[in-house]
Amino acid sequence: MTEQDLKPASILVVDDDMAACRLLETILCAQGYAVRTAVSGREVLAAVEERLPDLILLDVLLPDTDGFEVTRKLKADAHSRPIPIILATVLEDRESRLKGLEAGANEFLIKPVDHAELLVRVRNQLKIKEFSDFLTHHNRILGEQVRERTLELHQLMEQTVTAIALTLEKRDPYAAGHQQRVARLAAAIAADMGLSPQQVEGIHFGALLHNIGTVAVPAEILNHPGKLSELQFALIQRHAFTGFEIVKDIPFPWPVAQLVLQHHERLDGSGYPQGLKGEQILLEARILAVADVMEAMLAYRPYRAALGMDAVLDLLSQDNGDRFDPAAVEACLRVVKQPGFAATHP
Ligand SMILES: [Fe+2]
Structure with a gap:
């Protein structure tokens, strides 16, 4: 097990309502997660830029922009794309859900948030992310190994062909x-x-x-x-x-x-x-x-x-x-x- 494996998952909680933000922070910290908070779209982007969280719990209604736009920006960037985003919204209508899905959100929670449901959804998304990270890491290693082997085979071919050419020239x-x-x-x-x-x-x-x-x-x-x-x-x-x-x-x-x-x-x-x-x-x-x-x-x-x-x-x-x-x-x-x-x- 690596040091990375032992680190608690980090969650960025975003809500312009400070009281709601603190409550979510307390619930998640009690489960051993490392929590950071943000109260605006700008703060979210700055926090992600500073350090990638493992998951973002994102309120839709923010003072400077909305959660859909923030989601779109994060999912458009290859660096932040793998972070699962759970949108928390009071908007129950179908159109908002579709808008959130189109923006790239992974999950929805209806406010006021049911705490038990929150923890289940967070856990599920973190498991998916963990598996996806594992595959990405594994693919990267496989890609490097294929590149190394291809280079070795290429060098071997070059040396073999050159050896044949040299043998010929001995005559x-x-x-x-x-x-x-x-x-x-x-x-x-x-x-x-x-x-x-x-x-x-x-x-x-x-x-x-x-x-x-x-x-x-x-x-x-x-x-x-x-x-x-x-x-x-x-x-x-x-x-x-x-x-x-x-x-x-x-x-x-x-x-x-x-x-x-x-x-x-x-x-x-x-x-x-x-x-x-x-x-x-x-x-x-x-x-x-x-x-x-x-x-x-x-x-x-x-x-x-x-x-x-x-x-x-x-x-x-x-x-x-x-x-x-x-x-x-x-x-x-x-x-x-x-x-x-x-x-x-x-
Ligand atoms: Fe010839």
Whole structure:
């Protein structure tokens, strides 16, 4: 049991008739409740602002405003909304009850108040509030736990996918770090183009895995220093489909398998494996294609020297939307000119 559990329930009694107010205070204090009093609408709002009571016993007729208005204000505020309000009124008519219910009151008492009935209604409302507080507290804890677990799972996925990417690169030392660098660049391009955080994240994971299909390509072909034969080139080209086959059954919340499959497609249909054109290619895959080519041209390969940044930018900007998505190229040109880019792409 916590200190909070041991505290007596606090009740705010509101009545502009001081004698009635004192009488109610005495009755409730005798039952062990902690009672504060107020005589006007303004005082009620100030008292609630100062410290939230567990229940409000509220007279309808107040000098500055009426209990309906006070109830409406308290129920409109998320902070004070959970406090049960019992309206005490001499107004017995149906219209007043409806007005009180519409304002959000939880209970009614007809004045003069029957003391036994008052105590039963107070007890009932406090029990409901206690249960509701318990559920709210429990839900908050559950929500925090779900958030923590989701973050842990996300980190686990990131580490697992990165481990797979690193394993792959052990076979192809010239590609070391390629997938991580492409992942950073592609995500930066996507963010620059205004894609949603969800899409940016999908591109990040798709890029980390985009060459996973090269696991089925013999290492001597991957690292071949000279010109490839037609058959060797066909084997390399198969990596897009092989990669798709490897990841297609993983229930990623993003189109990772399609990204892996389409990362060598080109807008003019000259790419592979399906020869898709234009918007047949997923936007995320068009972005990944730009990042992949940019990053690959900047790197040294056994069969050619690395191209300098200026030469790569020239090649990309001369494409004019033939093979690469012009918006992705433009975004890429902006991203690589940002000050932090060189540090992550040595
Ligand atoms: Fe590739």
